Each structure stands twice: as structure tokens, then as C-alpha cells.
Amino acid sequence: MTLTTAAQTAAPAAAAATQVTMSGAINRALRDAMTENADVVVFGEDVGTLGGVFRVTDGIARDFGEDRCFDTPLAESGIVGYAVGMAMAGFRPVIEMQFDAFAYPAFEQIASHVAKMRNRTRGKVNLPIVIRIPYAGGIGGVEHHCDSSEAYYAHTPGLKVVTPATVEDAYTLLREAINDPDPVIFMEPKRLYWSRGSIELATAATTFDSFGHAAVRREGTDVTLVAYGPSVDVALEAASAAADSGWSVEVVDLRTIVPFDDETVVASVRKTGRCVVIHEAQGFAGVGAEIAARVQERAFHSLHAPVLRVAGLDIPYPPPKLEHLHVPGVERVLDTIARLQWDDEADTRFLGSDEAIVGGGAQ
């Protein structure tokens, strides 16, 4: 079969560590999954002949044929709904939403059908669909091209929400997503597409077990930074810089927002006693709010300071020259770490000027 030939050509050294970019790792994961399982199909806007606007599907249509990787009409709701039907017919669709904000037309399909089909049918119809969404900013993109939309999906029961921070994870998490019996929103940090790293190629015997398991990317004893996707690198950089100020910083990379790994996060915070959550999405009602709440519920007596967030501003994503103000940077993270009541003095910034209110009322 042509697909075997294609896969062989594309896989000169199976099980060897390979240096790739993140987009290359995702491409490789798609190819390996397609080779392993004939039901895996890839479709979306421009993913066929062009290979995607980020070239993530480069060469796949050529090597696997139009039956396995094809362009669709330009309609996101249609793409997702079509995937629902394809999944009902026995396929495992991996579909691409071209950019974060262009997935919004598909929201009803995702929230009302993709997320609920298993429940509506008592498990008789499951939807093993992966919806790939290039997301977040940092690439100088124009409006509608840089949204961090993860909270919409994480808020919807029935969806797994996955976002890799490393090249290696991009490969393994996507393989695991494609194998998963349930729908997965796979959010790819655009600005990491060109980052480089090595991946360990899976074999048929490989089992993937990263969902629901956060990774401790750096160990530390004084403060826990919780991050995911594009913010993990920021956290790691901040951790290095913080070491200069004498803070030993632990960095937890969630990898999957849903399922959420309370255990790893809480264990880290119990150890350090301080926690800052970092994400690029606007902070209000964001994933960071959920994490802060969970940490305070589960590790209150270990905390020396309130859980703080470093998030995007509550504004529409700004134009390219101003995006550095919006996206959490190392300085803002360090400033936030500094607010973690190291001297055991109350943080007075929210007290305001009215002492009567501060005093607890008019009495």
C-alpha cells in the first residue's frame, strides 16, 4: 500500500531520537498515527496541498493521499460537524482550526455535540476527535490571530484540553490525543512552532500516559510557578532569574488543563508554600482563577501567601507592537513573586483609602 511506503520513506530511523521543530514533531505524530491506524484522517482548511498555513501538515496529503488528508470548504462549524459524522462512521478525525479565533464559528458544534455525544448516548457513541487549534500570541499577529481560548473549552464538560510546552510533549501528547476515546482540544502554542528539541519516536508498543499528569520542569523549594503551553518557557526563564534573587522556584507544566492534575500541583505547593499561576489568556474568569481556587481549597494550611496570577490583560489582544505589555513576561512574574509576603507583612495594595471599610464596616 502506498501509505506503508510513504511511512517508511518518512521514517528512516524508528525509535531513534530525532531533532525537530515543534511543528515538525506534530507533523511526525500525525504521520505515525496515520501509519499505525488507517482510521486516522486529517482535514481542515489548507491542510492538504498547502500543508497548512503553519506547514504543520506539510507533505501529508502527498504521502498519504487525498483520502487520508484533505482540504475542506472554509467553514469551521462544518469542519467540526463533519468530523462528528466521520467519527460516527468509525474514523478518528484530526482536524485543524486555522487560528484560535477562527474556531469560534465551531463553538456550538464543540460545546453542544462534540462534548456531549458520549453522555447523550450513554457511551454508545463516542467521538475520538482531535481538534487542533494554533493559539496564543507572541508572533506579531494581527487581530483575531492571537487569542488564548483555552478557558472556553476547559469550561465545557466532556472535552479534554491539552497544550504542549515542549517539542517532545507536542509529539507524545498528540499521539495520546489521537488514541484517546474522547474528544481532545489540542492547543498548539504558535510561537513555539519553530522551537527545537528532540523527540523519542514511539513504536507500536509505546503506551502514552501523560494526560492528567503535570510535569515538574524545574525543582525548587520556595515558590511554585504553575504554567502551561506558551507560558512554561516564561516560567522557566523567570525561575532562572529568580535564583539570582535567592528564590528557589519550582515550575509545574500542566500539559493537560483537562484532566487537571491536582495531585502534582498541590504536592508542589505544599512543599513550597507559595504559588503563582501564569497564563497568557486574559485573567478574569480564566484557567488561572480555577487553579488558584483549587490550590487554596487543597493547600490552604501550607500557604504563606495568597495564590497570585500573572495573566494577560482583560483587553482584546493588542496589536503587534504592544503585545509585550499583554503577554506575561519575566519581569512581571518576578514582580509577582516578590509580592508573596516574604516578610510576612500584609499586602496592602487592595485596601484602598477608606479606613472604615478596611476596619470591617461602619461600627
Next chain:
Amino acid sequence: MTTETRIPVPQTLPADRPFARGLMPAPMPVRFLDDLGHRVQVFNDDYPEPPAEQLVAAYRAMVIGRRFDVQATALAKQGRLAVYPPSRGQEACQISSMLALAHDDWAFPTYRDSMALVTRGLDPVEVLTSPHGAAHCGYDPRASRTAPQATPLATQLIHAVGFASGEKRKGRQTVAMAFVGDGATSEGDFHEALNFAGVFKAPVVFLVQNNKYAISVPLSKQTAAPSLGYKGIGYGIASEQVDGNDAMALLAVLNKAVAHARSGQGPVLVEAHTYRLDAHTNADDATRYRDPAEVEGWLQRDPIARLEGWLRHEGLIDDAFVATVAEQAEAFAADLRTRMSVDLAVDPTSLFDNVFATPTPQLLEQRAMVQAELEAEEASR
């Protein structure tokens, strides 16, 4: 009855030959029977007459289907169902859509297509399980080849397209029957579904039941198109319009549409002109937006009486058969009443079972909390 007026239809032509008018629907709805059950010949040159046994089955299915529908409305009024969207008056559409399908074909129905599901052979209790209080659709979609009834409008049409495409890609000959109402033709997903179906030549038959109202909004406020049947043309889809209260015409058109789709010639859009005799649901008051005289007028165009007239005239059914079917319908309704008279047993902790294949740790915690609350409540009794 005037059999003399019948224009012979060439029955030897293959059922899957292309539509005579290409993509264009007939300028007037295809009709085989007039309101009194007389055979007429208006724009039906392209459609062989349905076989006699299918027409007799259609009559029986409509009588039982209507009785089911009336019973379900009664159950809703008694509080046995949270809500019921009736389809009385649309019997010809409801049953023809299913009788035109083969066993392995799939249906993608809306909330108003319960009668169609019963015609398909689904257990009526299962069909009504969701409004009876379950967190699921009530039936096994795979075993019944019937997708869950969709409440969001037009969204399941694109599932039908993806499914039919997938079946074709797997080398199977499955056809999908996708249901939609007149109001939902305004939804974006209706158009995306038609477009995808056209591009991928998906074996789907879209049946638009134009019952003239989207809850209260009349068709005139829904579209400026002269017929909803024209909406397929722009997507390269063969289209037709048919008298939706004429089961014979519907069967003729849908038989052809299904054969067309199955033969690989692509999707078909059929607009059926019908009328919703009842309110939107038991919670709606139709007198607020339409004249009862209008309803009276449509009562005179009863699809069951029309087909019965023809079948009697042709000697295909008689008084005894009509009486037998009426008895069967009553027995069907009685059985439904009995089985629906008990409250649905729902295990609250089952709410967590099918969110994912394997519940997340957070869901397990919440299930344990609910379980503990229930046990405490039980203990305090």
C-alpha cells in the same frame, strides 16, 4: 375517483437515473393525490408510483404514528413528559422519510421527529425517554441506526453529511436521511451542511419539513426565497419540492432521492410543504400568532384521509383493514400509556458515568460528594 386522468409513468426507468430537471425543483410541489385522494398528475413526470405494499404500509404507519403523537401530547399535558413537540399534520413526512430508507441507512432527526422514529421501529418508550427525565437520548443510536434527536437547530445535518461521507469512504452503501424544519434553514449549519454535502458528494437526503412556523415566526419572516427547495441549487445539489401531506408523492420523491444518493450521484434536498397542526410544544400557545381558521383549512388536507381515499379506491384496503389498523393504533397507545405511567428510575450518580470514558479525578470527587449527600438524606428519613 378518476383513474382515466392518470398519465402512465414509465416504471422501467432505473430509479437512480438523474433527476429530469437537473438541480431544479419542480415549479410547483410534486403531487400525486389531491386533498380528496384523487390521483392527479402535476409535475410528477420524473417519479415512478410507489409500490402498493409501500403505500399500504404508509397508511398503517401514519395511523399508528398519529395515535402515538396524540398520546405523547397527552402525556406531556399530564406531566409525564417534561415537554413534547408534536408533529400532528406532518404524518406523511414523518413516515415516508423512514419507509424510503433501507435497514442499514441512518436517520439524523430533530426533536420533532419522534413519530418518524416510531415508524423506524424504535420503542416509543425509548423515544420519549429524554423528555421523560433521562440525561440521554433513550435509545442506542448504533442499534437503531438513528442519531440522537437534535435540539440545537440544523447542527445534526452536518453530522449526517460527515457520517454519509465516512460510510462512502469505508466502501459502504449507506444513505443518511437528515431532517430539518423551515426555521432551521436560516441557520448557518444548514448551509454549511449543504455545501459540504455537495463538495464531498455525500449520500444524504435532506428533508425540509416546511410546516410554516418556527415556533411563532411564519415562513414569510424566515426567507425571501420562493421555495426552500431552491436552496439546494446554489450548492450544486439536486432539489425538489413536494406536497408534504401527500404520502404517495413523498414516497415517490424520497424513494428516488434515496436511490440517487445511494448510487453515488450525491445529495438531494427535498422540501415538503406541510403544516404543524398543533402548537410548537405543549408549552406554546399557537392562538397568539395564527388564526384558527388557517388550522381549519389544513385539517381539510389531512394526509391520512387522502391516502386512505386512494387506497380504498384502488381496492388495496377495506373497512376491515382500516378497523384493524385503528385497533392496532389504540393498542399501541394503551401500551405506551401503561409503560409511561411509572416514573423513570434515574440513578443520580450515573450522571458522572459518561462525561468521559474514564471519569477524571475531579468527577470522581463530585460523584462521591453526591453519593454521600444522598446517603445522608436517606439516613435522615
